[in-house]
Amino acid sequence: SAVISQKPSRDICQRGTSLTIQCQVDSQVTMMFWYRQQPGQSLTLIATANQGSEATYESGFVIDKFPISRPNLTFSTLTVSNMSPEDSSIYLCSVSGNVFAGPDTQYFGPGTRLTVL
Amino acid sequence: SQQGEEDPQALSIQEGENATMNCSYKTSINNLQWYRQNSGRGLVHLILIRSNEREKHSGRLRVTLDTSKKSSSLLITASRAADTASYFCATGSGATNKLIFGTGTLLAVQP
Numbered sequence: 001s002a003v004i005s006q007k008p009s010r011d012i013c014q015r016g017t018s019l020t021i022q023c024q025v026d027s028q029v030t031m032m033f034w035y036r037q038q039p040g041q042s043l044t045l046i047a048t049a050n051q052g053s054e055a056t057y058e059s060g061f062v063i064d065k066f067p068i069s070r071p072n073l074t075f076s077t078l079t080v081s082n083m084s085p086e087d088s089s090i091y092l093c094s095v096s097g098n099v100f101a102g103p104d105t106q107y108f109g110p111g112t113r114l115t116v117l
Numbered sequence: 118s119q120q121g122e123e124d125p126q127a128l129s130i131q132e133g134e135n136a137t138m139n140c141s142y143k144t145s146i147n148n149l150q151w152y153r154q155n156s157g158r159g160l161v162h163l164i165l166i167r168s169n170e171r172e173k174h175s176g177r178l179r180v181t182l183d184t185s186k187k188s189s190s191l192l193i194t195a196s197r198a199a200d201t202a203s204y205f206c207a208t209g210s211g212a213t214n215k216l217i218f219g220t221g222t223l224l225a226v227q228p
C-alpha cells in the first residue's frame with residue numbers, strides 16, 4: 001500500500017484565518033482526493049485533486065473556500081480559507097492508482113484535526 | 118443525501134463472538150470498500166469487493182455484495198477487543214471511482 005503523510009497533524013486556528021494542509025505520498029499515484037469528517041460524522045468528499053489542472057469539487061464545496069493544488073503525482077495541498085468554527089473537522093487525503101495495489105483501492109492519510117475558535 | 122446507510126449504528130459484543138454489519142447504497146457502483154477507524158484517527162483499508170463479485174474473504178473478514186438489493190455485509194469472526202472501532206462502507210463509482218461513505222457502525226468488543 002501507499003504511505004501517506006499529512007501536515008500538520010492537528011492545529012487550532014482563529015476564525016477568519018486560513019490553513020493549508022499538505023499531503024505527501026511515497027510513490028506516484030493516479031488519483032488524489034480530499035475528504036472532511038465533521039465531529040461524530042462519516043466522511044464527505046470535498047474534491048478530486050487533478051494533477052496540473054483545477055480540482056473537481058463536489059456539491060456544496062467551492063474553490064474559493066477550499067482551494068486545492070496538485071503540482072505532481074505525489075503531492076497535494078488543501079487550504080481551508082476564512083475559517084469559522086463550523087470548519088472544525090478532520091481533513092483527510094486519500095490516494096488510489098498506486099502500482100502496489102489495484103487501480104481502485106483507496107488509501108487514506110492519517111488526517112489533520114482542525115479546531116477553529 | 119447520497120450517503121449510504123449502515124446498520125446497526127452501534128454494536129456491542131463479547132470477545133469470541135461474530136460481528137455483522139450491513140451497508141445499503143443507492144446508486145450503481147464499480148466496487149465497495151470497507152474501512153476501520155480507531156477513535157477518529159486515519160482510516161485503515163480492510164477489503165474491496167467488485168460489483169461482479171458476490172463474496173470475498175480476508176483473514177477473519179467475510180464480505181458479501183448483493184447488487185440487486187444494493188447492499189453489502191461485513192462479518193468479523195471470532196472478534197477481539199482490538200477490533201473495537203468504527204467501521205465504514207464506501208461505494209466507488211464513476212470514472213475516478215470517488216467514494217461515497219456510509220454512516221458507519223461503532224463496534225465495541227468487550228473482553
